Amino acid sequence: MEDYVGMAKMNRPSSAIAGGIAGTAILSLLMILLEVQTRSQVHIFDAIARFVGLPNNILIGFVLFVAAGVFAWPLLFIALEPYIPRGPDPAARGIVFAFVLWLAFVIAGRGSIGWPLIIVYAGLTLLAHLAYGFTLGAVYASLREENVADTA
Amino acid sequence: MRNGWPPTLAVPDGGYLLGGETETENEKPSGLFRWVTSVDHKDIGIMYIVFATATALWGGTDAMMIRTELLTPGAGPWDPVTYNALFTTHGLTMLLFFVTPAFTGIGNYFLPLLLGADDMAYPRINAIAFWILPPAYLLVRAGLITEIIAKALAVIGFSITSLFALQPPGTGWTMYTPLTTQMVNPQIDLMLLGLHLSGIATLLAAINFIVTIFTERSDDVSWSTLDIFSWTMLTTSGLILFAFPLLGSALIMLLLDRNFGTTFFTVDGGGPLLWQHLFWFFGHPEVYILVLPAFGLVSLILPKFSGRKLFGFKFIVYSTLAIGVLSFGVWAHHMFTTGIDPRIRASFMAVSVAIAIPSAVKTFNWMTTMWEGHIRLTAPMLFCIGGIGTFIIGGVTGVFLAAIPIDLLYHDTYYVVGHFHFIVVGIITFAAFAASYYWYPLLTGRMYDQLLAKVHAWLSIVGTVIAFGLMLINGALGLPRRYATYPEQFASLQQMMTIGAFLIFAGVIIWLYNMIQSYRIGPVVMDADVWNLKSIDQFTREWQWFEERLEERRRKIRGE
Numbered sequence: 001m002e003d004y005v006g007m008a009k010m011n012r013p014s015s016a017i018a019g020g021i022a023g024t025a026i027l028s029l030l031m032i033l034l035e036v037q038t039r040s041q042v043h044i045f046d047a048i049a050r051f052v053g054l055p056n057n058i059l060i061g062f063v064l065f066v067a068a069g070v071f072a073w074p075l076l077f078i079a080l081e082p083y084i085p086r087g088p089d090p091a092a093r094g095i096v097f098a099f100v101l102w103l104a105f106v107i108a109g110r111g112s113i114g115w116p117l118i119i120v121y122a123g124l125t126l127l128a129h130l131a132y133g134f135t136l137g138a139v140y141a142s143l144r145e146e147n148v149a150d151t152a
Numbered sequence: 153m154r155n156g157w158p159p160t161l162a163v164p165d166g167g168y169l170l171g172g173e174t175e176t177e178n179e180k181p182s183g184l185f186r187w188v189t190s191v192d193h194k195d196i197g198i199m200y201i202v203f204a205t206a207t208a209l210w211g212g213t214d215a216m217m218i219r220t221e222l223l224t225p226g227a228g229p230w231d232p233v234t235y236n237a238l239f240t241t242h243g244l245t246m247l248l249f250f251v252t253p254a255f256t257g258i259g260n261y262f263l264p265l266l267l268g269a270d271d272m273a274y275p276r277i278n279a280i281a282f283w284i285l286p287p288a289y290l291l292v293r294a295g296l297i298t299e300i301i302a303k304a305l306a307v308i309g310f311s312i313t314s315l316f317a318l319q320p321p322g323t324g325w326t327m328y329t330p331l332t333t334q335m336v337n338p339q340i341d342l343m344l345l346g347l348h349l350s351g352i353a354t355l356l357a358a359i360n361f362i363v364t365i366f367t368e369r370s371d372d373v374s375w376s377t378l379d380i381f382s383w384t385m386l387t388t389s390g391l392i393l394f395a396f397p398l399l400g401s402a403l404i405m406l407l408l409d410r411n412f413g414t415t416f417f418t419v420d421g422g423g424p425l426l427w428q429h430l431f432w433f434f435g436h437p438e439v440y441i442l443v444l445p446a447f448g449l450v451s452l453i454l455p456k457f458s459g460r461k462l463f464g465f466k467f468i469v470y471s472t473l474a475i476g477v478l479s480f481g482v483w484a485h486h487m488f489t490t491g492i493d494p495r496i497r498a499s500f501m502a503v504s505v506a507i508a509i510p511s512a513v514k515t516f517n518w519m520t521t522m523w524e525g526h527i528r529l530t531a532p533m534l535f536c537i538g539g540i541g542t543f544i545i546g547g548v549t550g551v552f553l554a555a556i557p558i559d560l561l562y563h564d565t566y567y568v569v570g571h572f573h574f575i576v577v578g579i580i581t582f583a584a585f586a587a588s589y590y591w592y593p594l595l596t597g598r599m600y601d602q603l604l605a606k607v608h609a610w611l612s613i614v615g616t617v618i619a620f621g622l623m624l625i626n627g628a629l630g631l632p633r634r635y636a637t638y639p640e641q642f643a644s645l646q647q648m649m650t651i652g653a654f655l656i657f658a659g660v661i662i663w664l665y666n667m668i669q670s671y672r673i674g675p676v677v678m679d680a681d682v683w684n685l686k687s688i689d690q691f692t693r694e695w696q697w698f699e700e701r702l703e704e705r706r707r708k709i710r711g712e
Contacts, residue, residue, distance in 0.1 A: 036299045037213055039234045045307060062307055089673055117229035120220050123654075124213075127661065134665075138672065 015143035016074035016136070023094075023136035024069030030128035042121050047109035073101065074136055091137035098133025102126050191275035193260050196282050198595070200257025201588075203282075204250050207289060209660070211245030214238045216657055219619075219650040225643050227636045235636035236322030241293065243325030244343075246576065247442065248350050249289050254584050255445035256281075256357045259385045262591070263361065265694040266379050268370025273363040281356035284349055291346025295320045295339045318342070324634065326435070329417035329427040333409050341410060348403045351396045358392035361385050379692065380462060383469050384448025387476040391437045391444070394480065399434035402427065425490060432483035440479040443575060444472060446583035447514055450536050453583075453590050454518055457533035459526030459688050464517040471510035478507045488556050489563045497556055504554035511547055515540060530683075531605030535586035538613040542578025542620075546571055549624060564634070567627025573620040577656070582612065585663065592667070593682045594698045598674035604666045611659035618652030678702075 010018065035044040049061030052068070077084075077097050084093040106122050113121050180186045180195075187199060218238050221230050230238070260278065264271055272278045290297060295318035302315035318339040323332045332340065365386045369378070406427065408414040415421030447468075455462045462468065484492065484500040518540050527533070549571040552558045562568060585608070592600050622645050627633075631642050638646065680699035685691040 032300055032303060036296050036303060038217065039230055041229050058307060059309065089669075091669065091672065116220055116223040119223075120217065120229070123216070134668075 010143050012078050012140075012144050013075060015140050016078045017070060018143055019094075019136040019138070019140035020070040020074035022139045023074075023132040024066055026135050027069060027128050027132040028066070030131060031125070034124045034128065038120060038124075041117060042113065042124075043111070044125075047105075047111060047113075047121075047125075050111055051105050051109040069132070073097075074140070077136060078140070089137070090141040091134050094133035094135075094137025094140075095130050096133070098129045098136070099126075101133075102129035105129065191271075191279045193264050193272045193275065193278060196278050197257045197259075197261030199282055200253045200260060200285075203285060203289075204254035204257060205664070207245050207253070208250040209664075210293075211242050211250055212657060212660060214242035214245065215653060218242060219653040221636055222638070222646045223650050225638055225640050225646075230636075232636040233322060234320070236324070236634075237320035239634065240321050240324055244292060244347070245289075247325065247438065248347065248354075249285070249292070251442045251576070251580055251584070252350075252354055253285060255385075255388070255442075256354070258449070258584070258587055258591075259361060259381075259445065260357075261595070262694055263364060263382055263385060264368070265697050266382055266692070267365065267368060268373050268693060269364060269368035271368075272360050273368050274360050277356055278360050281353045281360065284353035284356075288346045288349035288353060291342045291349065293320075294318055294342045294346075326431060327406065327427075328431075329406070329409070329424040330419075332406060332427075333417055341407060344403050344407050344410075348400050351400045351403070354392055355396045355400075358389035358396075361389040362393070365389075380451040380465065380468060381445070381448040384444045384451070384472050387472045388441050388444045391441045391476055391479060395434045395437040395441065398430060399438075402430035402434065405430075425487070425492070428487050428490065429483070432486045433480070436483040436486065437479045439572075439575075440475055442580050444475065446539070446580040447472065449583040449587045450518060450539055450579070451514070453532050453586050454536045455521055456590070456683055456685060456688075456690055457528045457530055457536075458522045459528075460521055460524075461690075462517070463520040463523075464513075467513055468517055471513040474510040475507060478503060478510070482507055482554075485554055485559070488559045501554055501556050505551060508547060508551050508554075515544060515547070526688075529606075530589070531600075531602060531609050532586040532590040534606060534609035535582045535589070535612070538609065538616075539579040539582035539586070542574050542582070542613070542616055545621070545624075546574030546578050549574065562627055564632055565627035566623040566631050566633050569633050570620045570623030570627055573623065574616070577612075577616050577620065585609075585612070588663070588667070590683075591694075592670070593677045594694065596671050596674070597677055598670055599677055599682070600670040600674060601666050604662055608659040608662045608666070611655050611662070615652045615655030615657075615659065619649050619656065620652070622649045622652065 031044050031048070035042060045058045045062060046055070048065045049055055049058050052061050052064040054061045054064070077094065080097070081087070081090065081093060084096050086092040086096050102125060106125060109125075110118070110121070180192070181189060187195065190196065190199075217230065218235070221228070221235050221238070227235070260272065263269075298315045298318050302312055305312060305315075319337045321335075321337060321340045321343045323335065323340060323343075327344075365378070365382055405414070405416040409416050409418065417424055417427045451462055451468050481503040482500060484496060485504040488497055488501075518536075522537075529537075549567070553562060553568060553571060589600060589605055592598075626642060626645050626649070629642070631638060680695055680702050681691060682695075685695060
């Protein structure tokens with residue numbers, strides 16, 4: 001706790017959005033790394049565009065992706081939080097939450113990726129999503145007013 | 153979030169300040185500024201460990217991509233050019249930017265504690281040595297970095313084609329000439345500069361270790377009571393002192409050949425073999441630079457969970473020193489197939505086989521330490537025992553490779569790759585994991601999830617045996633290494649290897665989660681004797697330091 005003495009506590013939606021910003025930053029960074037590291041074989045930006053339903057518009061797809069990561073998912077997360085397993089730590093719950101998001105992503109964004117690249121695509125996007133969920137939950141937990149993790 | 157840890161008040165740990173410096177410098181600044189300005193050996197040690205973890209994950213991604221490529225006999229999903237780059241950057245990353253910094257970090261944190269010193273001998277050089285490393289690594293990986301920038305710009309509609317000029321280097325980690333002299337990719341020059349820079353960083357750290365061990369020991373730590381980890385770090389640093397300057401010189405010569413028309417490694421100059429001699433005169437001691445700290449950690453941790461003192465302490469020290477000396481006399485066994493004089497070959501075979509003796513001394517001493525001991529199968533112990541087992545496989549296959557007739561058959565096959573991975577993953581990485589669990593409570597003030605740690609240990613051991621054991625078989629069947637494609641009949645063995653590699657990777661992810669999550673919400677350590685070491689009279693100096701620190705914190709909380 002001492003680390004955060006003097007840091008203003010935020011209400012739940014704002015701290016969730018702060019978590020969303022941190023999580024989306026990490027998720028985007030990992031996705032870009034994945035894209036570059038795999039020498040553009042995965043076409044992750046196309047996958048993102050397909051995921052948000054705009055298969056031919058990468059830029060708008062990416063903007064929607066960021067908007068969802070920063071606002072939609074975090075707010076959905078705090079609405080669902082009491083019902084997500086592996087609590088009370090929000091970071092552990094965030095991982096479960098992100099796993100469900102990843103399921104949707106990996107199915108909707110798969111496109112024409114085939115064996116054996118699908119393993120890399122699925123594995124690395126899973127890790128990126130879990131990192132998103134964990135960061136979302138951890139930042140949220142450290143910023144919001146009541147602190148469940150401390151009593152965990 | 154961190155209940156009661158670290159303490160509210162910054163505690164001056166003293167020692168690195170000279171007399172006459174102001175009071176205010178006693179307290180560390182907070183936040184990011186603390187980390188970029190710190191000259192405290194503990195802070196620098198942690199930064200080394202974090203850096204090594206990040207690079208290991210990156211290098212591990214390379215490895216997973218290599219294994220994915222090899223799932224199918226044909227080329228794909230990546231082309232052979234990318235495949236060449238993958239095993240090049242995988243090798244360089246893991247050897248020079250993961251293992252070396254990881255052990256330097258552990259040494260930085262714990263050596264002063266084990267020696268009873270206040271800090272390293274040269275705290276500021278220590279900080280410089282660390283801060284050289286990230287730019288060095290970025291130089292080696294520069295192509296990917298510029299590409300990330302280019303891709304990010306492309307997403308928002310800007311296209312700068314010159315950012316794509318740097319291609320990942322496909323030289324192989326040994327950078328053999330004439331290939332490396334002739335490749336036009338400018339990224340190779342940046343890579344050579346980055347490697348040179350990392351060599352300087354390693355050298356600075358090694359000099360610091362040597363001077364610290366010689367001059368900063370507390371009065372009650374004599375050479376005869378010096379702990380085993382410090383002995384191995386001292387020997388390692390000695391090796392670095394002799395090996396790395398040579399790498400630096402050879403890299404500069406290669407850079408000159410590439411850019412300024414010198415002929416060090418051309419046929420009408422020194423010839424491509426000169427590069428191999430110079431490279432391996434560095435490269436083979438480098439292998440022992442990596443493995444000796446791992447030996448030291450196993451020697452240190454194993455007795456703690458065996459309930460007995462390390463068997464044959466003196467002989468472990470002597471064998472460390474013997475390996476240190478012999479390691480400089482084995483380099484030409486990498487060149488048995490190049491056609492060098494048979495008499496030279498024979499003498500290098502003799503020394504290469506001989507180095508198995510001190511290595512075996514260690515193995516037998518470890519086994520004797522466990523003999524009739526009270527074994528506790530904690531995660532660090534599992535990693536030590538698993539590491540000894542895999543090291544035996546790696547070591548014995550090394551004896552075979554040291555024999556000229558066998559090497560002529562197995563050279564440049566998967567057998568060699570399997571052999572050195574049994575050592576590089578099988579004991580070096582295992583020892584690093586063992587240390588990460590053993591000292592976790594001391595480093596963070598919290599306990600890790602022991603079940604997850606054991607799952608990690610078993611995944612690593614099983615994955616290592618599958619992935620690299622099958623490499624030995626593939627190599628014995630004659631499959632050459634370094635190819636993106638291979639004949640159909642090796643497909644099922646290759647796929648099983650890939651499964652083994654994925655098991656190791658899954659273990660690493662579990663480790664990472666455990667480290668981060670336990671740091672947030674793991675149970676707070678109240679009693680410094682986490683491992684019940686007092687009962688077996690092995691509550692060593694670093695744990696005593698930890699106990700004092702916990703007590704100091706309690707006094708503060710009570711307001712005394």
